[in-house]
Amino acid sequence: MKSSTRISFIAGFVVFLSLVSGVSFAAWSASSTQTATASAGAVALTTATASGASTISALGPHTYTASNQSLTKAITVRNTGTVEATVSTIAITRSGTLGGDQIAVKFWVGTNSSCAATTPVVSATLAGGTVSLSTLKMKLASTGSAILCTSTTFTGSLVSQAGKTTTATFAINSSAGTNWNATDVVAEAGRSFTQSIFQTKAPNAPTGTMCVNERSDYTVTVSWNAPAGFTTPNGGYNVYYDGSLIGNSTTTTASITGNATWADITIRAVASDGTMSVDSADIPVRPRGYEYRSGYYGIACN
Template identity: 50%
Template sequence: MSRSTSEHTARPYRGMKRSTRLTMVAGVAVFLTLVSGVSFAAWTASSLKTAAATAGAITVSTENSQGAATITALGPHTYDVSGGTKVAAISVNNTGTVPASVSTLAIARTGAIPGSQIAVKLWSQTTTPCSSTSPSSAISSTLAGGTIDLQSLTMTVAASSFATLCASTTFTGDLTTYAGMSTTATFTLNTAASANWKATDSLPLASRSFTQSVKTLSQLPAPSITGCSTTYRSYFWWFGYRPQATIAWNAPTAPAGTAITYKVYHQSGSTVTLLSTTTSRSVTINETHIQSDGTVTVVASATGYLDSPASSATTVSYSNVSSGGISCGN
């Protein structure tokens, strides 16, 4: 009986075999190796967007759904007034697999018109065509070049989707100064899906460029002076009258409705003085305007035209005696 009890007493646990332990350790190592990449991405992702970017890609272009470039819609364009504006809808096409946020727009420019003379405004819009006037939230810059930060637009384009970036350009310079000149600008749109995942417009340079010009202006013909007459004005009642010269001219030939302004100049020696700017076709000059002999010419000017050549000159003379003044002729 005692022998039977002794035979059923539990023996101490001696552990698994060494070969079994080695097999389990190797299995765990393989498992950790397989899952370590996924675990690292999950732990280091700062946001869902970053986590997605590690497994996806972003590819962006500025072509529309028909495959046509859209930046080029800003040109060719010719400005015929200062303050003229051109508006275009730039399509931001994300063909990648993760959302992309519009970050910057780089501008390069060549040509005779300085970039500072053409203002640029950019804004996000959910519909097309773009509004003819920009909203107060639009980002303002010029074609002078450099990089424009667009992050304040908070414009994110879903994967395999489009969004609209509206752009307007406005000529702010002087028509006469830049008449006949042009400039060519290139836009490069940049997007990002995280701090390290970025994409630049994939279209070729020619599909991201446009040319804008200022129209070539015609020159107004010179006005022709029709005569100079000496009249008299009362000076003070005790001094009597003093002579003054009234000069008249004909309007130059111009399209009906053209608003013409005339600039009247007096030249004495090498000194040229602007006496008057008027819309009338005559002017009266007295000793309060000039105090020297000389000649008077008239120049015509109008919006959308180069100033005319000076008219032929008419001579006026000055007398400083008590009853003197300005008279026609020598």
């Protein structure tokens, strides 16, 4: 009887241990497997092609010649690890004279390098910061790749931003699970690009200025020759009266009215982006005549 009781007690004890061990092992197994793959360096990411060519740097150098002009490029994102990963964020840094808020940027998943527009789209600017790409649900199988289409658009004023430049750097990140992440291993130079705003070379000053008195005592007509190389389209010619802008002419003549004044009229050629030439030669004007009782009157070429 004593021997039988002892055996029954031991058997129950063994069953209890097996049950507890089974639950513990299952929890440990899930955690252990994830930790082992991540710690073995299986989460890895690159935006270079298989041949090592950078794809982010294709966004520059680029020069915008008009407002709301866009550039679209395909960024290849490759998972060089051994577990599935999800593209999670992109960190943007920049430097230069052109503010990052002047360049809008959009990201979407492409089916091929032509990057036809699709949804969803993540919108941001080059102003800097970390942008979440989670809504794109961009999953990369082990050793697989995908296309992250990227579009940049200059949204500012061509006149006020002319000649300014910015250099931006992207750092794309991927994640596996909740605790393991990988950042693009491409060197910074291969993840950077430069974009700038077109600046027209200032046109030459108008030449051959002339002045003709009109029949009215209060009107003269001034004319000039277009400067060499001043082609259309352009911004015409600004007309100045003693240094103050009084109008713009799309031709090479302008009628000036005035009364009892001495002044110099000058002309500036204006390029299509607002860039102006220096002043033309002065065109001096003076009063047309003098009356004893009322004094000087009218305007005349000097």
